[in-house]
Structures are given as C-alpha cells and as structure tokens.
Amino acid sequence: MADPARPIIQIRNVSKRFGRVTAVDDVSLDINAGEFFVLLGPSGCGKTTLLRMIAGFELPSEGQILIDGQDMAGIPPNRRPVNMVFQSYAVFPHMRVADNVAYGLKIAGVKGGEARDRVAEALDLVKLGGFESRMPDQMSGGQRQRVALARSLVMRPKVLLLDEPLSALDAKLRAQMQFELSELQEKVGITFVTVTHDQDEALSMACRIAVINKGDVAQLATPSDLYEYPANRFVADFVGSVNIFEGKLSLDEPDRAAIDCTGLGKVYLNHGVTGPHGANVWVALRPEKIYLHVPGVGKAVKAAGEDAPEGHNFARGTIKGMRYLGDITLFDIELETGARIRVSRPNLSRRDQEDFTWGDKVSMHWRADSPVVLLG
Amino acid sequence: MTGQDWKTNRRVFAAVSLPTLFWIILFFLLPMAIVWLYSFGENRGLTDIEISGTLDNYKRATEWLYLTIFGKSFAVAALVTLICLIVGFPVAMAITFANEKWRPWLLLGIMLPFWTNLLIRTYALMMLLGTQGFANKGLGALWEGTSWLKVLAGLQPLPTWEPVPLLFNNFAVVFGLVYVHLPFMVLPLYAALDRLDRSLIEASLDLGAGHFRTIMRIVVPLAAPGIVAGVMITLIPALGAYLTPDLMGGTDSQMIANVIERQFKKANDWPFGAALSFLLIYAMFILIALQSMRRKVPEAH
Numbered sequence: 001m002a003d004p005a006r007p008i009i010q011i012r013n014v015s016k017r018f019g020r021v022t023a024v025d026d027v028s029l030d031i032n033a034g035e036f037f038v039l040l041g042p043s044g045c046g047k048t049t050l051l052r053m054i055a056g057f058e059l060p061s062e063g064q065i066l067i068d069g070q071d072m073a074g075i076p077p078n079r080r081p082v083n084m085v086f087q088s089y090a091v092f093p094h095m096r097v098a099d100n101v102a103y104g105l106k107i108a109g110v111k112g113g114e115a116r117d118r119v120a121e122a123l124d125l126v127k128l129g130g131f132e133s134r135m136p137d138q139m140s141g142g143q144r145q146r147v148a149l150a151r152s153l154v155m156r157p158k159v160l161l162l163d164e165p166l167s168a169l170d171a172k173l174r175a176q177m178q179f180e181l182s183e184l185q186e187k188v189g190i191t192f193v194t195v196t197h198d199q200d201e202a203l204s205m206a207c208r209i210a211v212i213n214k215g216d217v218a219q220l221a222t223p224s225d226l227y228e229y230p231a232n233r234f235v236a237d238f239v240g241s242v243n244i245f246e247g248k249l250s251l252d253e254p255d256r257a258a259i260d261c262t263g264l265g266k267v268y269l270n271h272g273v274t275g276p277h278g279a280n281v282w283v284a285l286r287p288e289k290i291y292l293h294v295p296g297v298g299k300a301v302k303a304a305g306e307d308a309p310e311g312h313n314f315a316r317g318t319i320k321g322m323r324y325l326g327d328i329t330l331f332d333i334e335l336e337t338g339a340r341i342r343v344s345r346p347n348l349s350r351r352d353q354e355d356f357t358w359g360d361k362v363s364m365h366w367r368a369d370s371p372v373v374l375l376g
Numbered sequence: 377m378t379g380q381d382w383k384t385n386r387r388v389f390a391a392v393s394l395p396t397l398f399w400i401i402l403f404f405l406l407p408m409a410i411v412w413l414y415s416f417g418e419n420r421g422l423t424d425i426e427i428s429g430t431l432d433n434y435k436r437a438t439e440w441l442y443l444t445i446f447g448k449s450f451a452v453a454a455l456v457t458l459i460c461l462i463v464g465f466p467v468a469m470a471i472t473f474a475n476e477k478w479r480p481w482l483l484l485g486i487m488l489p490f491w492t493n494l495l496i497r498t499y500a501l502m503m504l505l506g507t508q509g510f511a512n513k514g515l516g517a518l519w520e521g522t523s524w525l526k527v528l529a530g531l532q533p534l535p536t537w538e539p540v541p542l543l544f545n546n547f548a549v550v551f552g553l554v555y556v557h558l559p560f561m562v563l564p565l566y567a568a569l570d571r572l573d574r575s576l577i578e579a580s581l582d583l584g585a586g587h588f589r590t591i592m593r594i595v596v597p598l599a600a601p602g603i604v605a606g607v608m609i610t611l612i613p614a615l616g617a618y619l620t621p622d623l624m625g626g627t628d629s630q631m632i633a634n635v636i637e638r639q640f641k642k643a644n645d646w647p648f649g650a651a652l653s654f655l656l657i658y659a660m661f662i663l664i665a666l667q668s669m670r671r672k673v674p675e676a677h
Contacts, residue, residue, distance in 0.1 A: 055578075055582060057578055057581075076581070077578070077581045077582050078581045078582070078583075078584045078585060078586060079584075082582075083582055083583065084578070084579070084582045086575040086578065086579055087575070088573055088575050090573065090575040090576050090578065090579035092576060092579070092580075092594060093576075093598070094597045094598060103580070103583050103585075103593075104583030104584050104585075107583065107584040107585050107589065108584055148579075151579075151583065152582075152583075155583065155584070
C-alpha cells in the first residue's frame with residue numbers, strides 16, 4: 001500500500017514558538033502517501049501543534065511544510081488539500097447529517113445528483129447510511145464522529161488529519177473504532193495522520209509512528225520496532241511498560257556483551273552493543289519477556305545449579321504485589337538486591353493465577369536477546 | 377446538587393427569596409397595579425381621579441394620532457436595533473477572537489459608558505452634534521481646507537460652509553439611541569459567540585469555506601440565541617426611550633414615552649397616560665411571547 005518512494009507530506013526543520021514556549025522544536029519528517037501515520041506523545045508534547053500546522057491553523061515560526069511537493073507557506077486552511085477530523089468532532093449542530101457532509105462539496109461546486117451520490121457513498125463508508133436527515137443532537141458520540149469522518153472523506157483529500165479521534169469514546173467502542181479506522185484507511189487509500197497520546201491506539205493502527213517528546217521526534221519507527229527496539233529511555237518507558245536498570249558496560253564483543261546493573265546484577269546479551277567501554281547505559285526489559293517460576297522447578301538446571309535454560313539471564317526475588325487482570329497477571333517482585341522488577345505472566349490455563357501468591361520466593365529468567373541496551 | 381430545591385428546604389429558600397419578593401411587590405407590582413387601575417379612571421377635578429371602569433382612555437389611545445406615534449416609536453426602535461446588530465456583531469466577534477490579554481479591557485471599554493450618567497452622556501453627544509459642535513467644526517475645517525486648496529490650484533473656491541443639521545432631528549434620535557443601546561447588543565452577542573466551539577469555525581474553514589461564508593453559515597446561525605437576546609434587550613428599552621428623543625429630537629421626533637410624560641405632567645391627564653403606558657407594556661408582552669415561541673435552536677455539544 002504505502003509507497004516509500006513518495007512522501008506526501010514533508011516537514012522540514014519546522015519549529016513553532018508561542019511567546020517564549022517552544023511547542024515544536026526543529027522537526028523534520030516525511031509522511032508517505034497511503035500510509036497510516038501516527039504522532040504519539042504525552043499531552044503538551046507538541047503533536048497537536050504539528051498537526052494544526054499541517055492543516056494550516058497554526059503557522060510555523062520556522063521551517064517549511066510541503067504537501068504533495070507544494071510549499072504550504074501562505075496557503076490558508078480552506079485551500080489546502082487536507083481535511084481534519086477534530087477532537088470534539090465539530091459536527092455543525094444546526095445542520096442535518098446530510099447537510100454536514102455536503103457542506104464542503106457545496107463550496108467546491110459539486111451539485112445536484114453527484115453531490116447526493118457522494119454524500120450517500122461517504123455515509124455508507126462510515127456505516128451511517130439512512131442517517132441523512134438526523135440532527136447531530138439525536139446521535140451518540142460515536143455516530144457524530146462518523147459524521148465528522150464522512151464529512152472529511154467526501155472531500156477526497158490527499159491527507160486526512162485526525163486529532164485524538166478516539167479519546168472521547170468508551171473503551172469497547174474505542175477498540176472497535178481502531179479496527180474500523182484501519183479498515184477504512186485501507187479501503188479509501190488516503191494518507192491518515194493521527195495524533196494520539198494512547199500507545200495502544202498508535203500500535204494497533206499505525207504503519208509508522210513518530211514518538212514526540214518536548215517538541216522533538218524521539219523516534220520514528222514501525223509499531224513493532226518502536227516496541228522491541230526503542231531508541232531511548234523516553235520511548236521505552238512511554239510505549240508499553242518496562243523495567244529500566246542503570247548499569248555499566250563491562251563486556252562488549254561482536255557476539256556478546258555484559259552490563260553490570262545496580263539492582264539487577266550482571267546482565268548478559270548474545271550480541272554486541274558497540275558502546276564505549278565502562279559507559280553508563282540503561283537496560284530496558286519488558287515485563288512479558290521475563291519467565292517466572294518456582295525455584296528449583298525449572299526444566300533445565302544448568303549453570304552452576306541455577307534453574308534457568310542455558311544462555312538465559314537469571315534472577316531471584318520475592319513477590320510483593322500482584323494484580324490479576326484476567327488475561328495476564330502482573331507481579332511486583334523484590335529482587336535480592338532490594339530493587340523492584342515488574343513481571344507479567346499470561347494466564348494460559350484457568351488456574352494459572354493460583355500458581356503464585358504474595359511472599360512467594362520465585363526465580364526469573366529471560367533470553368539473552370530480550371534486554372534492550374539504551375545509551376540515552 | 378440534590379436536596380437544595382425549595383421543597384426540601386423551604387425556610388432557607390424563603391429567607392433568601394422573601395426580601396426580593398417583598399421589594400418587587402412593594403415597589404414594582406403595587407405601583408404598576410395602581411397605574412393599571414388609573415387607566416380605567418376619569419378625571420374629576422385637578423387632582424381627583426375616579427376609577428370608574430371606563431374604557432374611554434383606551435379608545436382615545438387607539439386613535440389614529442396616537443397609533444402613528446406608536447408606529448413611529450416601533451420603527452425608530454427597530455431601526456436602532458438593526459443598526460446596533462449590524463455594528464455590534466463585528467464588535468462582539470472582534471472581542472471574542474481578540475488576544476486573551478486584551479479581552480477584559482475590550483469588554484471594559486464596552487461597559488465604560490455605563491459609568492457615566494445617561495443625561496451627561498446625552499449632553500456630551502449634543503456637544504458633538506450641534507451646529508457649533510465638534511462634528512460640524514471638523515467638517516467645516518475640511519471644507520475650508522478643500523476650498524483653500526482649490527484656490528491654490530487656481531480654481532473657483534467652494535461656497536461658504538453651511539453647518540449640517542445633525543441635532544434636533546430624527547437622525548439625532550437614532551444616533552443617540554444607537555449610542556446608548558450598543559452595549560446592550562454587544563454583551564449578549566459576546567456571551568453567545570464566546571460559548572461557540574472554535575473547532576466548528578475551523579471545521580468550516582477546513583472544508584473550504586472562506587471567512588465570510590463561515591460567518592454567515594456557521595457563526596450567525598449558532599449565535600442565534602444571543603442575537604435574539606440582544607435584539608430583545610435593545611428593542612424593548614429603545615421602544616420606551618424618553619430622554620434621548622426629548623433632548624436630541626426635533627419637533628417631529630417625539631416617541632411614545634414623550635407623549636406619556638406629557639399626559640402625566642403638562643396635560644395632567646393621568647388616566648389617559650396610564651392607558652398609553654399599558655398599551656406599550658402589552659406590546660412588549662407580545663414581543664416577549666413571540667420570542668419564547670420561536671423554534672429552539674439546538675445548542676452545540
């Protein structure tokens with residue numbers, strides 16, 4: 001679908017300052033035609049400002065934005081080939097659904113039968129066929145959002161911008177809309193650029209994600225790369241849940257490395273890190289990458305009596321907290337050093353949650369390629 | 377907010393509302409009732425009025441002469457309201473979209489005239505509009521200047537400056553009433569526009585509409601409650617305007633309030649004055665009833 005050779009939006013060294021506050025700080029990134037692009041970040045990180053600059057509601061203090069190769073400087077929002085779905089949906093409350101959707105068409109000079117057909121087609125696309133003569137106040141939040149989507153899609157924009165599109169919906173509806181938005185994007189083939197602070201939303205919908213922190217791109221990657229190979233502590237911590245331990249690089253060869261971590265002890269890796277020897281690094285370990293079991297019951301007992309498979313890292317601790325979430329159980333474990341580590345364990349059978357309880361001594365092990373070493 | 381309605385807490389409610397209620401009854405409803413009774417009365421001597429239940433006062437009040445004055449008062453008030461709306465809407469929009477730092481000051485600027493007595497403000501306007509007023513002096517200076525330039529260029533000078541009659545006519549009444557009532561229009565409009573979800577305006581721009589179309593298709597319809605409120609709050613006092621037509625009007629610009637005043641003072645015909653007053657009040661009741669009957673505009677969510 002996505003054509004990597006053709007960027008539809010090019011953001012070049014764009015900065016935006018409000019008074020003394022820098023909202024967006026020298027951002028450069030390309031968004032490819034046909035992809036589902038997500039700007040992910042905590043509130044106040046500048047992601048919405050970036051989106052509003054693409055739409056033309058804010059002007060960059062510095063830098064250049066190109067849409068389909070054309071410089072957008074001096075082009076007002078009503079003449080840009082993009083349309084926006086607003087966080088509040090901004091459905092016109094005094095117009096019927098059909099008039100809302102036809103609003104932009106009428107301005108564009110599309111009349112009569114063609115306008116009617118396109119409105120009907122757009123409403124069908126968002127599964128709102130038959131709602132033409134409803135007033136917005138007779139609709140639910142989810143339906144109003146579909147109206148906003150149809151109203152933008154009917155314009156056949158080159159890029160559809162979505163500002164926190166799912167934030168106002170309840171959890172069930174949000175999960176459903178994540179699917180529907182991805183499906184819709186594939187069906188219409190329009191480039192979607194979405195702003196969100198919700199990592200689940202970003203991971204499940206995006207082709208590529210730009211994580212924004214303090215007005216700057218912290219990492220730009222596919223969802224799985226972002227999760228499995230975070231570039232820095234901010235991304236590791238913001239996307240998903242993670243244990244981070246500070247340590248010193250004590251061994252760094254092409255096929256193995258070791259880090260002395262305060263709290264976690266020596267952590268072995270089966271690949272090189274190529275960092276400066278003795279440098280301060282951070283080891284990031286996802287809770288679900290850690291295997292948990294009762295001491296001495298591990299199937300392979302090697303490495304001087306340790307109950308872990310060969311080549312795995314190993315640690316021991318005591319369960320201090322448990323949170324049963326149905327599909328998984330989260331454990332808060334105190335290591336022998338006194339440091340805490342979070343472990344998640346899938347409940348593969350119905351009684352799995354009964355395997356452990358508060359105060360249990362446990363063993364943990366994880367593969368040598370599971371930890372991510374972060375230099376910053 | 378449960379348990380705070382008047383049914384569960386009668387005594388608290390009474391303590392809060394009784395003084396106001398008492399005030400309204402004693403100083404508003406009671407005098408109104410007396411005037412209402414007078415409107416069915418007859419003069420008996422210089423100060424005696426007999427409430428005889430006659431309808432003669434109303435019959436006289438609906439004579440052609442008075443109906444034309446009523447009609448004219450309506451026309452003037454409607455014109456004033458329209459001008460206030462046309463002038464006030466852009467002002468209210470400007471305040472709404474002004475920088476947040478400036479907004480309180482702009483609102484203060486709108487309300488500032490209220491700090492001065494209406495009489496003084498009216499006299500100030502008269503100083504501006506009189507034959508020897510600043511407006512005429514300014515125009516005169518411009519005229520003289522143009523004349524002088526023409527002479528300089530070797531052309532015929534303009535004829536001598538004749539002051540424009542800006543005061544003591546219908547123009548002055550409308551001008552004065554607009555000046556007095558503009559804040560009444562701007563404030564409810566501002567309240568309505570301030571509540572408007574900005575993203576609706578952005579959505580309209582985003583869909584390709586220009587600013588003018590956005591204002592006409594989105595802002596004005598959604599500000600309709602504010603427009604109606606502004607119109608009512610301007611039209612009703614303008615309809616009963618007394619001071620401005622009295623001081624700034626000419627012989628032909630009297631409005632209904634001036635006629636009523638004359639009945640109570642110079643003509644000493646209280647029953648007839650009372651009947652005219654109540655005709656005006658009935659007219660306003662009808663206006664308010666019409667307003668509450670209009671179709672409700674859905675509010676933005």
